[in-house]
Amino acid sequence: MTIDEIRAAAVRIKGHARRTPLLSSPFLDEIAGRRVLVKPECLQHTGSFKxxxxxxxxxxxxxxxxxxxxxxxxxxxxxxxxxxxxxxxxxxxxxxxxxxxxxxxxxxxxxxxxxxxxxxxxxxxxxxxxxxxxxxxxxxxIRPFDEPMVIAGQGTVGLEIAEDAAAIGVNKADVAVCCGGGGLTSGIALALAVDAPEMITRPVEPEGFDDVIQSLSTGQIVSNAATSGSICDAIITPAPGNITFPIMQKHCGTGVAVTEDEALRAMAHAFQRLKLVVEPGGAVGLAAALFHPKAFQHDTIIAVVSGGNVDAPMFSRALATLN
Amino acid sequence: MTIDEIRAAAVRIKGHARRTPLLSSPFLDEIAGRRVLVKPECLQHTGSFKxxxxxxxxxxxxxxxxxxxxxxxxxxxxxxxxxxxxxxxxxxxxxxxxxxxxxxxxxxxxxxxxxxxxxxxxxxxxxxxxxxxxxxxxxxxIRPFDEPMVIAGQGTVGLEIAEDAAAIGVNKADVAVCCGGGGLTSGIALALAVDAPEMITRPVEPEGFDDVIQSLSTGQIVSNAATSGSICDAIITPAPGNITFPIMQKHCGTGVAVTEDEALRAMAHAFQRLKLVVEPGGAVGLAAALFHPKAFQHDTIIAVVSGGNVDAPMFSRALATLN
The missing domain is CATH 3.40.50.1100 (Rossmann fold)
Structure with missing residues (x-):
């Protein structure tokens, strides 16, 4: 796959998918100790980048x-x-x-x-x-991630990040991406490798479901021991795909794992500071930015919020972390 | 005041205020029985259009x-x-x-x-x-609403609505605006009168705090009996302003009053369908669109969500209406 397939997908989705903005809050910057920009794909049609x-x-x-x-x-x-x-x-x-x-x-x-x-x-x-x-x-x-035309569509998130960050003078950044099977992560990584080569795509997963991190670390596809049991239901795919894994190997930096509690607290901060509804699996990238800033290299972290399809009881559980 | 002051304000805020999008959901359209577009100023810096x-x-x-x-x-x-x-x-x-x-x-x-x-x-x-x-x-x-340069700034919301609605083919619509002292409402009404003359600006207030509706109805500035006691704290201003009222008289259609329960239910729908965090006072425009569709004239209602600064307990109260 090349960026040409992503650019072609961008033409096809123009006017149909929403072009989400880059959001920020001085309160989030303060928590992370660096600049945090948020790409809110929870605002996408159907509530996720999918x-x-x-x-x-x-x-x-x-x-x-x-x-x-x-x-x-x-x-x-x-x-x-x-x-x-x-x-x-x-x-x-x-x-x-x-x-x-x-x-x-x-x-x-x-x-x-x-x-x-x-x-x-x-x-x-x-x-x-x-x-x-x-x-x-x-x-x-239509496979959920190991499918070139799907990866190309998700990669349009990367094209937009590169363009909108450059417009505000940001060319160097870690881009923290919520990672399941790697469709979004590999698409963004492919796009940024060309359009923002000084940015690094960093997969983020829940602890215990860090198959992509383990696979990147060992150099071969590793599966999670468990296939369920995480509140981050959207991203507990068992293993990276045969198409997404080599792309991530070539273009991604080291991944970051976060706890469920960190995901819930990131949801609460997104509620309070960005006025966004984020689901647990969609919050892990922001959780990494807020609570593991030392895992990143650059002064700016761009956190992709991948989705917002969360039930009220789970959202209330996240809000309870504000107490 | 004229639209020229709004256009000048738009130049000054460009690159500083966020240009919020128009959001939608087929689920909201279904509730209202017509097309509903939402202008989410809760995503503005500091969480409101202010x-x-x-x-x-x-x-x-x-x-x-x-x-x-x-x-x-x-x-x-x-x-x-x-x-x-x-x-x-x-x-x-x-x-x-x-x-x-x-x-x-x-x-x-x-x-x-x-x-x-x-x-x-x-x-x-x-x-x-x-x-x-x-x-x-x-x-x-700097007065909160009865101040020309403030009204001019709020009016930029109207310029954006006119432009973004036209881009998707919408020229006729009721524009439901959460209304306190009338700064946002009068600014939008001034902008739309020129840039989208087939749209009608409709002030929306909580029941019992409908000073603008009463003032427009009687032709003179009327004050609310109560000055506190509403969950819609952001918009319980006692009376329209000396500058905002004549503008609203000239350019606004009849207002709509909603209940607190309707505001809470609109917050819950915004959570579930738009992934937005909305405060009670910021939800009354959407509440009018969803629960009083017959009060509007056109097939499209554009609801301005004015803010999202809400505490977790109040938000949980809104989520409880989903049960």
Missing amino acids: FRGAWSAISALSQDAREKGVFAFSSGNHAQGIAAAAKAHGAPAVILMPNDAPALKIANTKALGAEVVTYDRATEDRDNIGARMAAERDLTL | FRGAWSAISALSQDAREKGVFAFSSGNHAQGIAAAAKAHGAPAVILMPNDAPALKIANTKALGAEVVTYDRATEDRDNIGARMAAERDLTL
Whole structure:
């Protein structure tokens, strides 16, 4: 993959995906002891960056493939992105979701017009189910991260970061990215390698689910021991992808792991200082910036907030950390 | 006042105030039964639109006046806007605040570098205290709304609405504006009268604090019976201003009053669908759009969310309405 595919995706999503701004607060700068800029993809359509990759992939299909429909498996945010992008393209969408996904994410996906099929994360293999369903119904499978057109869409976040940071005089920065399978991280890393070569993309994961950090450290794809049990449900993918991993190996700096409590406290700060609703998995990049500033090299940290699809009880739990 | 003063303010604030986007969600459209666009000024610096007016007023002062310093009285959001804008201009700022203002707003104003003096809203007259302090210390008083340069700054919200709505093909709309003393409402109304003449500015207030609605209805300035006791603390100004009222008379449509419960439910929807943190007073425009759609004339309602400075307990109260 090259940046040309990201630039082409940027053309396709223009006017459809939101161009999110770079936000900041002197209060966050004070906590981190350096400048913190926040890229709020929670403000993206469907509440996460996933809409970009979904739009990129569906808009790249042939008219015939779009009319037959698309198929996706997802813990939630990819599902909503696919559902919304498919509907806008007039394409049928079938989404396979784990039956323990947050109720709000399942309900939203249905409300956005998709057909939802659930499976048991502990006893069933989603890849097998997915491949079979796609074949039986002649749908195009759109993988959540290990898919070039999806990575290209997520990479548009990197193009925007490079452009908007340069406009305010920031060329050197650590870019802290919430990392699951690496679609967003690898896309941003590819984009920044060309458009902002003095920035370093830094994957951020929850402790205990740091498969990308371990994989980068050992030089080979490593899987997490656990596949569930984190509040950061959006990013507990078991392992980096075969396409995303080599890109991250080539272009990313060392990753940073944060605790669940740090993610919750970052959510509370985003509430108080940026007026943003952030989900736990979407807050780990900001948590790294605020609570692990010494892990970063530059005076500016750009934290990508990847999503905001959080239930009220979990959000209240985050607010309780302000006491 | 004319739109020329608003256009001049737009030049002064460019690159300093954030240009907020227009957000939307199919879920909000469904509730209202028409298209709802949201202008999220909670994402503005200091968490409310007040930063625009503050920057506009301070940037219009002479160098000499700026060096002597500025003075403001405010229930909170104007205070934070003045503090931040003054600091950026290197101007000292003294803020007179009611002693029952939310603790977060007082703390933020101090942290932004201003000197805070408190008074008792029930027993002391803030205008008298303000005039005396300004005279004694040779500070320039910047009124929260009845001040042309402040109205000009708030009016930039209207310029942006006109431009961004036109870019997506929306020229006719009701623009629902959270209304206290009318600085934001009159500024927007002035801007739209020229730049989007088929849009109608509609003031929105909490029930029982609908001084602007009553004043527009009777043709003369009417004051609220109560001066406190609403959760919408940011917009419970006693009466419209001598400058703002004639502008609103000339350019605004009929106002809409909403209940506190509707404001809380609008906050919950903004949390769930837009990933925005909105304060009660900042939510009344969206509440009117969602729960009083028949009060509006056009197929599109543009709701201005004026601020997001809300404590965690009040926000949790809003989230509880989702149950």
